[in-house]
Amino acid sequence: MGEYLVEAKNLCKYFQVDRKRTLKAVDHVDIAIRRGETLGLVGESGCGKTTCGRTLLHLYDATSGEIYFDGKEISRLRGKELLEFKHQAQIVFQDPYSSLDPRMTISEIIAEGMDVHLKLSPKEKNERINELLLAVGLTDQFANRFAHELSGGQRQRVGIARALAVDPSFIVCDEPISALDVSIQAQIVNLLIRLQRERGLTYLFISHDLSMVKHISDRVGVMYLGSMVELASSEAIFSAPKHPYTQALISAIPVADFDGEESRKKERLEGEVPSPIDPPPGCRFAPRCRYATDICHKEMPKLEEVERGHLVACHHCLNNHS
Amino acid sequence: MDRILNVENLQVSFHTYAGEVRAVRGVSFELGRGETLAFVGESGCGKTATAKAIMRLWKPPFVEIKSDSVVEYNGEDVMKMDKKRLQSLRGNDISMIFQDPMTSLNPTMTVGKQIMEGLQLHRGLNKAQAREEAINMLRMVKIPVPEKNVDSYPHQLSGGMRQRVMIAMALACQPSILIADEPTTALDVTIQAQVLDLLQELKTQLNTAIILVTHDLGVIANFADRVQVMYAGQVVERGTTKEIFNEAKHPYTWALLNSVPALATENKQELYALKGTPPDLILPLNHCPFAARCEYCMGICREQMPEETTLSGTHKVSCWLEHPNAPKVESFYDRRKK
Ligand SMILES: Nc1ncnc2c1ncn2[C@@H]1O[C@H](COP(=O)(O)OP(=O)(O)OP(=O)(O)O)[C@@H](O)[C@H]1O
Ligand SMILES: Nc1ncnc2c1ncn2[C@@H]1O[C@H](COP(=O)(O)OP(=O)(O)O)[C@@H](O)[C@H]1O
Ligand code: SF4
Ligand code: SF4
Ligand SMILES: [Mg+2]
Ligand SMILES: [Mg+2]
Numbered sequence: 001m002g003e004y005l006v007e008a009k010n011l012c013k014y015f016q017v018d019r020k021r022t023l024k025a026v027d028h029v030d031i032a033i034r035r036g037e038t039l040g041l042v043g044e045s046g047c048g049k050t051t052c053g054r055t056l057l058h059l060y061d062a063t064s065g066e067i068y069f070d071g072k073e074i075s076r077l078r079g080k081e082l083l084e085f086k087h088q089a090q091i092v093f094q095d096p097y098s099s100l101d102p103r104m105t106i107s108e109i110i111a112e113g114m115d116v117h118l119k120l121s122p123k124e125k126n127e128r129i130n131e132l133l134l135a136v137g138l139t140d141q142f143a144n145r146f147a148h149e150l151s152g153g154q155r156q157r158v159g160i161a162r163a164l165a166v167d168p169s170f171i172v173c174d175e176p177i178s179a180l181d182v183s184i185q186a187q188i189v190n191l192l193i194r195l196q197r198e199r200g201l202t203y204l205f206i207s208h209d210l211s212m213v214k215h216i217s218d219r220v221g222v223m224y225l226g227s228m229v230e231l232a233s234s235e236a237i238f239s240a241p242k243h244p245y246t247q248a249l250i251s252a253i254p255v256a257d258f259d260g261e262e263s264r265k266k267e268r269l270e271g272e273v274p275s276p277i278d279p280p281p282g283c284r285f286a287p288r289c290r291y292a293t294d295i296c297h298k299e300m301p302k303l304e305e306v307e308r309g310h311l312v313a314c315h316h317c318l319n320n321h322s
Numbered sequence: 323m324d325r326i327l328n329v330e331n332l333q334v335s336f337h338t339y340a341g342e343v344r345a346v347r348g349v350s351f352e353l354g355r356g357e358t359l360a361f362v363g364e365s366g367c368g369k370t371a372t373a374k375a376i377m378r379l380w381k382p383p384f385v386e387i388k389s390d391s392v393v394e395y396n397g398e399d400v401m402k403m404d405k406k407r408l409q410s411l412r413g414n415d416i417s418m419i420f421q422d423p424m425t426s427l428n429p430t431m432t433v434g435k436q437i438m439e440g441l442q443l444h445r446g447l448n449k450a451q452a453r454e455e456a457i458n459m460l461r462m463v464k465i466p467v468p469e470k471n472v473d474s475y476p477h478q479l480s481g482g483m484r485q486r487v488m489i490a491m492a493l494a495c496q497p498s499i500l501i502a503d504e505p506t507t508a509l510d511v512t513i514q515a516q517v518l519d520l521l522q523e524l525k526t527q528l529n530t531a532i533i534l535v536t537h538d539l540g541v542i543a544n545f546a547d548r549v550q551v552m553y554a555g556q557v558v559e560r561g562t563t564k565e566i567f568n569e570a571k572h573p574y575t576w577a578l579l580n581s582v583p584a585l586a587t588e589n590k591q592e593l594y595a596l597k598g599t600p601p602d603l604i605l606p607l608n609h610c611p612f613a614a615r616c617e618y619c620m621g622i623c624r625e626q627m628p629e630e631t632t633l634s635g636t637h638k639v640s641c642w643l644e645h646p647n648a649p650k651v652e653s654f655y656d657r658r659k660k
Contacts, residue, residue: 044510045481151599181364182537186581186595193590208510211540215583216590234589252515254540256582258567268519269512272480 002071005170005202006033006056006089011065013048013055023277025051027226028065030303033170038196038203040217040234042210042249044273047223049206050094053172056204057089069170087117090163094175096155100147106133106158107143110165117166132161136191153184160191164199172204177212185209189216210253214238219309222246225276225284228303232310242312245269245285283315291316323354326396326498326531327376333388334371334380341604345371347555353499356529360542360563362578363552364600369535372552373501376400376533377416378408396498413444417492419485421504426488427476433460433487434472437494444495459490463520482513489520496528503535518545539582543567548636551575554600554611561637568655571639573616576654610642618643618651 013026025048033039041049054060056067058074067074069085077085090113093099100109107129114125130140136157147155156176163171173192177185189212195201207213213220213234220237222230222245230243241247248269271288283289286296295315303313334346346368353359361369374380375387378400393400395415403411420426428436437459438452447455453472460468463486476484485505492500502521506514518541525532534546542549542563549566551559551574559572570576580594598615601607610616610623623642631644642648 044512182539182578182581183364183596186593190592190595193592210511211583214589215593218589249512252511254511254515254518254538254544256539256543256567256579258543258563268515270516272482272513 003034004032004068005035005070006204007031007068008056009066009068011052011055011067012063013051013060014063017277021277024226024279025276026055029223029226029228031056031221031228033202033204034218035169035202036196036200037218038205038216040213040220041204041206041223042208042213042220043223044249045208046273046276048226048276049223050174052223053091053174053204053206057091057172058085059091083117087113087166088168089170089172090166090168091172091174092156092159092163092176094178096152096159096180099159100155102146102148105144105146106150109147109158110162113162113166128165132164135164135195136161137187152180153187156180156184156188157191160188160195164195167199168201170202170204172206174206175208176205178207178209185212192216210238210250211256222249225273225279227284227300227313228311229285229313230311231303232312236307236310242306242310242317243285243314244289244291244317283313323352323357325352326355327353328392328394329372329376330392332372332375332391332393334368334375334391335386335388337384337386343603345555345603346375347607349552349555349557351550351557351560353531353533355498355531356525358525358532358534358545358547360534360536360546360549361552362537362539362542362549365537366600366603367552368555369552370503371555373418373503373533373535376501377412377418378403379412379418410444413440414495415497416499416501417495417497418501418503419488419492419505421507427484427491429476432473432475433479437487437491440491440494455494456490459494460487462493462524463487463490464516465490482509482516485509485513485517486520489517489524493524493528493530497530499531499533501533501535504537505534506541507536507538514541521545539567539578551578554607555603556611556640558612558641559639561634565634565637569633569637570654571633571637571644572612572641573618573643574612577615580654610640620648 008029008031011026011029015023015025017023029052041052043049055062069089074085110129110132111125114120120128129143133140133142138154138157177188180188193216196203205213205216217234219232220234221228222243224245230237230246237246238250241250252269269288274287282297282299283301286292301313301315303311306312306317330350332346332349336343336345349372363369376393380387391401395411434453434456437456441447441452441455457468457472460472465471465483465486479487506517509517521532524530536542546563548562550557551572553574559570559575566575570579577596581596583593596615601611608627609625610628613619613623620642628640628642630638630640632638643651
């Protein structure tokens with residue numbers, strides 16, 4: 001068994017906008033997720049987080065690059081092996097309101113995957129559904145209710161129960177808490193952490209809530225316009241970010257602590273994310289970067305290890321870090 | 323405080339087929355010129371309902387603002403305003419920006435036209451002057467190439483730019499009060515920071531008072547002067563931003579402060595999560611609304627509504643723990659120190 005459960009090399013996912021233009025949603029990304037760890041994925045809206053997660057799960061066909069799951073290349077999987085992969089790798093969606101079919105009961109929603117992947121008797125199936133409802137903090141009373149009768153937090157729990165139903169080893173959590181209230185966010189995050197402890201799950205946790213990502217992740221990857229610009233331990237990303245974009249992103253987090261007027265003054269990132277359609281050559285961040293020099297506009301920096309376990313894609317990162 | 327808005331005993335009800343939903347249950351507060359007051363609380367606690375009632379944006383018969391509610395703008399009784407005065411109030415004196423700019427911008431009209439409309443109606447400018455002023459407003463909210471973007475349609479702009487157009491529209495007539503309902507919730511942190519900076523700048527320039535509705539405590543800590551914590555249609559605690567973050571007294575405020583992971587906490591530690599749900603607002607409430615979820619709940623809490631206790635000129639809390647005979651309890655701050 002290798003160290004990594006999921007590994008992608010040179011992953012690209014392009015969308016053809018029209019005959020002439022290509023949108024590079026994920027562009028030459030390397031990603032490797034260890035067994036039992038949570039890899040956080042952050043970045044501004046549209047930078048490719050969801051596309052990356054979905055391509056890893058084979059919900060999108062990669063344009064190029066390789067994806068390994070448990071050591072096997074997934075594009076080569078067929079028949080039984082492919083089914084097994086789909087069973088092992090699950091997803092929890094962003095929007096608890098639209099991701100569940102309102103006409104199905106909760107038990108039907110949870111059982112859907114079980115019918116495909118597990119051969120259970122009706123009795124075993126019911127027991128398992130009740131077990132799952134309890135595991136996510138609901139009761140068996142919910143089994144026969146409809147999704148539209150549930151609150152956002154309850155629906156998100158059903159989404160998690162559905163993903164857990166087939167005993168996966170890997171779950172992509174795509175903004176699982178963004179649509180929820182703060183108090184419910186904390187409940188869902190606690191639940192994910194507990195389930196990981198009990199079942200040894202591996203997560204890719206996508207979110208734009210940076211303080212939650214820091215809390216739940218072992219390592220964090222930062223994406224900008226389809227590229228991975230920094231990857232390091234959660235600790236290092238938040239306390240000693242090295243890429244200029246990560247630094248700006250971290251400094252933009254409004255911290256929920258009040259320690260006087262002085263702490264309110266911060267450095268700001270100007271401008272907005274440019275279009276991922278036919279991006280210019282060179283570093284994608286160059287138009288907004290205050291350290292940019294000639295080379296940045298010409299050559300795309302490679303993601304390289306600058307300290308043990310700390311990878312950065314920047315021509316000048318060794319000169320600017322604080 | 324140079325008072326621009328006074329609200330007393332505001333009550334708003336929604337008449338539904340299941341019964342009367344009493345969404346706002348006697349809310350009182352004041353707002354000073356140039357001041358930023360934040361409303362915070364769980365979804366459904368009545369923040370938006372309160373904000374819209376100030377401008378009388380609710381329409382009878384399904385929504386009712388109870389007759390003994392008081393809303394005074396600059397000493398003038400808003401509840402008694404006629405149609406014409408209300409229209410000028412909404413155009414000139416108080417304006418509101420909504421969470422989702424797409425639903426409040428007209429998709430079939432250029433952003434310039436939309437800003438110009440208000441300028442022509444409320445400030446009596448002619449077409450050429452209004453266009454000039456619209457371009458100035460777009461420049462002020464830092465829309466790039468305003469001369470060109472004045473002719474853009476909303477869908478041609480990014481989310482952050484649309485939100486800034488909304489702000490430009492809301493500020494076009496230089497209102498004394500801006501009500502911003504979750505103005506940055508749909509935006510990324512970087513764009514959020516830009517929009518908040520912009521609001522701050524405008525506030526200093528034009529001395530606009532701001533009511534900021536948000537559930538993001540980080541935004542409040544960085545932006546508000548005072549905070550009002552709401553629960554089940556009532557204000558349960560109010561104070562300066564410093565008082566609410568550093569000296570809060572209400573168990574619900576503690577729960578809110580506690581459920582955000584501080585950037586400094588240990589990874590993967592259990593986060594504090596409030597259990598249960600807020601009370602059903604159709605039912606009458608004659609005791610502390612937080613009682614069912616409060617870990618400090620005492621007998622009296624389930625029997626009688628706590629009165630508002632004054633702790634300082636700015637800090638007030640409605641909780642039985644402030645009663646002289648109540649036991650001393652371990653607060654959120656005591657626990658955090660451990
Ligand atoms: N099916 C598709 N067809 C065309 N373009 C797409 C498709 N899916 C995503 N994109 C584009 O790819 C880019 C990355 O999208 P993605 O949804 O992965 O970003 P994200 O980081 O998850 O953003 P958000 O935070 O808004 O969800 C965006 O520019 C998006 O518009
Ligand atoms: N149009 C409406 N009809 C019926 N009930 C409503 C309506 N709008 C809001 N409510 C109810 O009023 C309460 C307060 O709503 P609102 O002020 O929108 O909350 P918030 O803005 O704090 O999320 C909630 O219980 C909500 O369900
Ligand atoms: S490569 Fe150049 S432009 Fe890109 S982040 Fe580094 S310094 Fe900035
Ligand atoms: S009054 Fe009682 S139940 Fe209500 S918040 Fe205070 S201690 Fe808790
Ligand atoms: Mg997404
Ligand atoms: Mg609201």
